[in-house]
Amino acid sequence: MSLWQKILKYLSIYRAFFKASFVADLEYRLNFVVLVIGEFIWYSTQLILFEVLYRHTKIIGEWDLHQMRVFIFLILFIDSIYMILWDPNFSAFTDNVRKGSLDLLLMKPINSMFMLSSQRISVSHIPCFFITFGGLLWALNQLPDFNWFKLLWLIFLIPAGLSVIFCGRFALNSTSIIFTRADFLQYVWYSLFRLGLRPDAIYSGALRIILIFIVPFAMVASIPARILLEPTTYWMILWALVLPFILFSLLRRYWKFCLKYYSSASS
Numbered sequence: 001m002s003l004w005q006k007i008l009k010y011l012s013i014y015r016a017f018f019k020a021s022f023v024a025d026l027e028y029r030l031n032f033v034v035l036v037i038g039e040f041i042w043y044s045t046q047l048i049l050f051e052v053l054y055r056h057t058k059i060i061g062e063w064d065l066h067q068m069r070v071f072i073f074l075i076l077f078i079d080s081i082y083m084i085l086w087d088p089n090f091s092a093f094t095d096n097v098r099k100g101s102l103d104l105l106l107m108k109p110i111n112s113m114f115m116l117s118s119q120r121i122s123v124s125h126i127p128c129f130f131i132t133f134g135g136l137l138w139a140l141n142q143l144p145d146f147n148w149f150k151l152l153w154l155i156f157l158i159p160a161g162l163s164v165i166f167c168g169r170f171a172l173n174s175t176s177i178i179f180t181r182a183d184f185l186q187y188v189w190y191s192l193f194r195l196g197l198r199p200d201a202i203y204s205g206a207l208r209i210i211l212i213f214i215v216p217f218a219m220v221a222s223i224p225a226r227i228l229l230e231p232t233t234y235w236m237i238l239w240a241l242v243l244p245f246i247l248f249s250l251l252r253r254y255w256k257f258c259l260k261y262y263s264s265a266s267s
Helices: 003-027 029-053 065-085 087-091 093-099 102-106 112-118 123-141 148-179 184-196 205-214 222-229 234-259
Strands: none
Touching (some): 003 029, 003 112, 029 065, 065 087, 065 123, 065 148, 065 222, 087 148, 093 148, 102 112, 112 234, 148 222, 148 234, 222 234
């Protein structure tokens, strides 16, 4: 099978997943509406937090209020993509391991990582995608003399940020195969992810270097925001191009390592 045929195969599978998820989410319409409202409230609290902080100061890290709004809307936009594509699957990962339903997913004649991460799509987060993207455009429009051509860099920067979220969450979930029950990993993930919800400029020294190169949560939104708001730093763009290949290469190896410890429900 050629590469193009494989791509078409996986696209058709993903389309089927989307249709099934769409029907499932709209089956209980009130629940769907409540989920949308809940996400809107959560996103609003992130914005309100910084709006309140800027009532007491003009600068946080290196950015003023208008620049910080770009950062916040950017991270919420990226988060909405992650929530749509992968969060429901990762949230169910440990249960699949504990209950043995992982067996059925691993037996499918497609890539196991794709199956485990893409089976369920969160349709309820799609409104958040459009709202946060509109908010990002609004925030950028508030900046004096913003160069709109810089938005083209997001074609590379957003996938890099998403690769950090995907690989980090998948790797932590893979560890649950070794421990069987590892609910604590969810808390570890959210604790680490909170670091990415803040601009990297508020950190200093070794911690900032770690967030850029070792545990690269700065790539989620801080570095993309810097490319938009500050003079272009090409080493950051180069790092954004290289990072996904490094992360996925390490993730595939770690996934194969964890599978050696998996005891199926039938064993």
